[in-house]
Amino acid sequence: MCQLLGLNCKNPTDATFSFSGFAQRAGVTDHHADGWGIAFFEGSEQDRGLRHFIDHLPASTSPVAELIRKYPIKSRNVISHIRKATQGVVALENCHPFVRELWGRYWVFAHNGNLENYEPRLHGNFKPVGHTDSEQAFCWLMQEMAKSHASVPSVDELTLTLKELVPQIAKHGTFNFLLSNGQALWAHASTNLCYIERKHPFAKATLSDQDMSINFAEHASPDDRVAVVVTAPLTTNEVWTPFAPGELKVFVDGQLRA
């Protein structure tokens, strides 16, 4: 099993605090040490650009992870993953998140869980490069999304499409995932996923995995709003809301979309 971290923000926000705690789970406070990755949407126009970092070294010791902890990349949509290999060897081509382009937008996907006997028919334009059940599921999702819409659908339209597609994968096993195209963050839980929305008035937060606190009131502006989705709560003094099994949620502008 792996761990997931997603951020969806109203204003570009740096993920260094959340990522610092999360990265400790890669071998220090937990055993997810078989590679990791993080993707940040960013760009001059509607966050179309993407920074994508993956490394087969544990996130707790990787020089690339060290860069991420120190270089405050500001983004409205971030997806990170630390890997405990279940299917596929420890190798760069098996590190999440995975990226594909569709309709002139990058799509980023990371998965936690294990799909058993999952061999989707991939007759479309998305083929896995590595050897994970996760990348197969992502390619199948992209293939079916491409069939359902001719161009980038609205967030709500795509949510409806995903609600039809996701159960067809989830019946094969545990399918907790995060998906983003820079406009929204979609999150689905089979088992473990929880979220928090941070907004004004901001308070102090203390990481679960590292001796580190931050007083968001000193760093955030009243207009800021950030939703964090993660496998297990990142902080000890905030209330995290668990997903129900089978629940698909979508976050836009730092808040859960009703």
Added chain:
Amino acid sequence: MCQLLGLNCKNPTDATFSFSGFAQRAGVTDHHADGWGIAFFEGSEQDRGLRHFIDHLPASTSPVAELIRKYPIKSRNVISHIRKATQGVVALENCHPFVRELWGRYWVFAHNGNLENYEPRLHGNFKPVGHTDSEQAFCWLMQEMAKSHASVPSVDELTLTLKELVPQIAKHGTFNFLLSNGQALWAHASTNLCYIERKHPFAKATLSDQDMSINFAEHASPDDRVAVVVTAPLTTNEVWTPFAPGELKVFVDGQLRA
């Protein structure tokens, strides 16, 4: 105009020496300061994995470029680009190299030059995310490659296909480019591109753009072989071979393929 750097190696090699000199051209020894990028193929099986770093900051000062100079990532195929914007604003989505997946392989592309009035018909599965002539050309190449082959062709087969496709783009302007799928490095010159093959017996090389020398004899093994392709010679004491205008060359295992 921009600058290109490509490495094709028999054995996984780190690009830190070449990249150090090349990155100086982003604002220090030259004026290509509108973003940069680098991609490294790497992975457990046939170099299928890919690390892709881009930044809109100049390569001479970017914290990500600093990481690349210090973290010796070993790869058999590397493509790097520093950008002087001609079309498209300075933004992450316009930074080269660009990446797409086709036939279960990542493809990496970087372009130097300017294509005038270039509006290819992109009716296939590859659409530009940013606003450059370069990404349009890459999407068109991928679309036409996808039509010409059902799965990853051999290096020689793909070279033949590219020799048919590339002139159709090159007639629109300057089209110096590098392309790799991790198995080979294809390079095409309209104007400026030159290459060198380094092999046993290795000698000392001195960078043109930085006060830095390396004695490859101390670092390389007799079995190593590296081809370097670049817009302008990187070193002062080696003989670089210029491409003829319109020439497409392909490098495999660190040497020019006849």
